Amino acid sequence: MGLMQLFKFKGGVKPATNKAQSVTLPIAKAPLPSVVAVPLHQSIGGTPRPLVQVGDKVLKGQMIGEADGWISAAVHAPTSGTVREVGMYAAAHPSGLLTDCVVIEPDGEDRWIERQSVDYKTLTPEQVRELLRDMGVVGLGGAVFPSHAKTQASRSVPMEELVINGAECEPYITCDDLLMRERAAEVVKGIAIFRDLLQPKKVLIGIEDNKPEAAAAMAQAVQAAGEDFQVVSVPTLYPAGGAKQLIRVLTGKEVPANKRSTDMGVQCFNVATAYTAWRALGHGEPVISRLVTLTGNVAEPRNYEVLIGTPMDELLAIAGPKADTDGIIMGGPMMGFLVPEAKAPVVKATNCLIAHSPALFPPKAPEMPCIRCGSCAQVCPHELQPFEMYWFARAKNFGKTQEYNIFDCIECGCCSFVCPSRIPLVQYFRFAKSEIWARERDKKAADGAKTRFEFKQLRDEREKQEKAEKLAKAAAAQAAKKAAEAAAAAAAEGGAPAEAAAAPAAQSPEEAAAAAKKAAIAAAMERAKAQRAQAQPQNTDDLAPAQQQEVADIEARRARLRDIAKTELAHPEAHPAEAAPAAPADDGQTPKN
Amino acid sequence: MLIAIAIMALGAVVLGAALGFASVKFKVDGDPLVDKIEAILPQTQCGQCGYPGCKPYAEAIAKGEADINLCPPGGAEGVGKLADLLGREAKPLDGVEKPPQVALIDENTCIGCTLCIQACPVDAIVGAAKQMHTIVESLCTGCELCLPPCPVECITMEPIQETVDTWKWKYPVVELKRVA
C-alpha cells in the first residue's frame, strides 16, 4: 500500500467534501416503502421486455424485465407483492418525463424467490456473463453500463490492470466509503469474479486518501482472502473517481475517447458493482437494492440500503428533511441534477439524495460575460477548452463545439466551479450535446426515408415496366392470332389498328425505358413470328381446293403488306412506333427521376 | 401468413439488391449542388413543396426554378440552411410548420385494402391484402399521404411525444434552478 508510483491527471478542483456528516452512523436498512416503481430501462443499452402483467403476484428477486439484447440488463421485483401497473411512471431523470415502469404494491412479507448460489468457477466465462446480465449487474458508480459486457479482454491486447474504483470523489456522497468499511470481504469476492473473467496481471483498488477507514478495511479483507490485490491511496482531487482519471492516476494510461479501455489493456469497475456481482453469484440475489447516501439539509444524514423503486420523497423523509428543504438533488452537487418529480423512484444509478435548500445551495448571482481568463481550461481534466466550447454552444454553432471535442467532456463541472463569471458552462455543453444527438437522429431518419423512397420509386418503375412487357406480350399474341385466323377482311383491317395505336407510344420520354421497351417489343415480335411459322403448316394440312385458293390469296396479301411495312421501317420518322401493338397506350407519363 | 412474410422478405432482399445496384449507378451522374440541397431537405417526401419528393424539389432549387421557402417540414431552420448554402436571403416559410407527427392506423377499423401501402412514399406501412395494417412508427415521416386514400378513414396523425431518450437539455437562457 502506497509504495506504488502514482501519476497525475490534468486539472481538477477541490470543492468542500461535505462527507463527514453522513459517515458517523452505520448503514441502515430503509423500511419497506408503500409502493415500488421499477423502471425497465435502468442501464445503458436496450430496454428490457416486461415479463409481468397487472395483477400478477411477484416475489422478491423475481425477474420482471428480461434483457432484450447483449448490451442490456434484467430488472427484478425488489420485494414481494402485486403488480399494480405496467406503464408510464415518473422517471429519475432531469426531464421530469415518464418512463416505462413496473409498479408493485408490496404485500409486506418481503418473500424471496428461491435463491441459489452458484460456484461460478464451474461455469464457462460465457455462462458467468449471461448470469450477471440476468441478475441485472450494472455499473453502480453512476454510468450503469451492463457489467457483463465489460468482462471480455481485447483479443489483441493482453489485460494488464484491473482498476477497482473506490475513489468516490464527488462531495457529499459516502455510500462506497461505508460499503468498503462494512462489507469489504464481499467487495473483494466480487473483485475476484471480475479478475477471473478478465485475467489481468494486476488488480489495483484506488481509494481517495480522505477515506483511511475504508482503505484499511479493504486492505485487511484482501489479506484475509489471500488475494494479491493492491489497495492504493490516491490524492483527494475532484474528479479522481472518473474512470479515465483513476486509470490515469493508477496506471499512467490515457484512454482516448474513441477507444475501449480494454484496447489499452485496462478495465475499471466500481466497488459497489463488485459487491453486487458477488451477491448475484454467491447468494443468488439479483440487484434489487443499493446503498444510497441521504444527506444535505436533513436532520440525520446517513447511508441506507434501499430497494430499487422506492419513491425518493418517501426515502428522504426517513432522514428528516428540514423545513426549508425545497428540492432533491440526485447524485452529488457537481454532477447531479435537481429531481423534477419527488415521487420518482430510486434507480440503480441513484447513489445519493441531497435535500436542497437555498441556505445550503445559495442561488448564484447572474452570469457575466466570459473574460477569457482561462481558469476553466486549467481545471478541465480532459484538457478541453471550455470557454471556446461555451462560445460556440452559446451561438448554437454545434459543428465548432465538436471540433473542440465537446464529446470528450464528462460534465464533471470543474469548469463551472471555477468560472469567475459564474457561467453555467456544463449546462451549455449538455444543451449542445443533446442538440447534436437530436440532429444525428434526424439525419439518420432522413437518410433512411430517402433510401426507402428511392427504393419504392425503383420498385414502382419496375412494376410498371413488367406490366408494360406483359401487355406487350398479350397484344402481340393477340395480333398474331388475328393474323393467323383472319381471312381477307382481317388483312384489310390488320394495318389500321397498328397505325392508330402508334401515336401515343411515341411520347415515352425515358430513353432507358424506351430501349427496354424496344427490346421487349422485338422479343414479342420474334415470338409472334415463330408462332405464326408454326401455325401455318398445321392450318394448311388437308384443305379443300377452295380453301387452298383462299390461303394463297392471303399469302399474297401478306407479302404485299410485308413490303409496305418494309418501306415504312426505312422511314421511321413517318411512323415512329413500328411495333405499335407492343406499346401500351397508358405508358406516356413514366416519371422522370 | 408465414408464406406471405417469406415472400415479402424475399422480395425485399431481391429488390434491395436492385436498389443497391441502382444507387451505385445513379450516384455517378449526381449533381453535387443538388446533393447538398437534398441533404438539407428533411426527406419527408410529402410533396407539399409542389414537387413529387425532396429530390425533384432540390433539382428545381438548383436550377433556380423554385424558391427556397416551400418545404414546411423543413421549417424556418431548413430555409435558413438553404439560404446559407446558396448565399441567398432567408425568407419566411411559405406554409405552416407543424410539430413532428406520425400516422397511426386504428387497427380495428382497417379493412386491409392496401391502399395506404401504395400511397406511403417511404414504405412505413406493413400489412398484406385483407389483413390489418400497421405503421412502423420509426419509419413514418409524417407526410400524411396515406390519409386521403384510406376508404374507411382509420388513419390519424399523432404528434410525436418527447421521451426520456429524445428529451433535450434546454438552452440556458433563463437560469433554471441550479444545482451547483
Ligand code: SF4
Ligand atoms: S473561466 Fe469563465 S470567464 Fe474564464 S475563460 Fe472560462 S468561461 Fe471565460
Ligand code: SF4
Ligand atoms: S465539465 Fe467538461 S469541459 Fe468542464 S471541466 Fe469537466 S470535462 Fe472539462
Ligand code: SF4
Ligand atoms: S415539402 Fe419538403 S419534405 Fe415535403 S417533399 Fe417537398 S422538400 Fe420533401
Ligand code: SF4
Ligand atoms: S405512414 Fe402515412 S404519414 Fe407515415 S410516411 Fe407513410 S404515408 Fe406518410
Ligand code: SF4
Ligand atoms: S387504406 Fe385504410 S383500410 Fe386500407 S389498408 Fe390502409 S389503413 Fe387499412
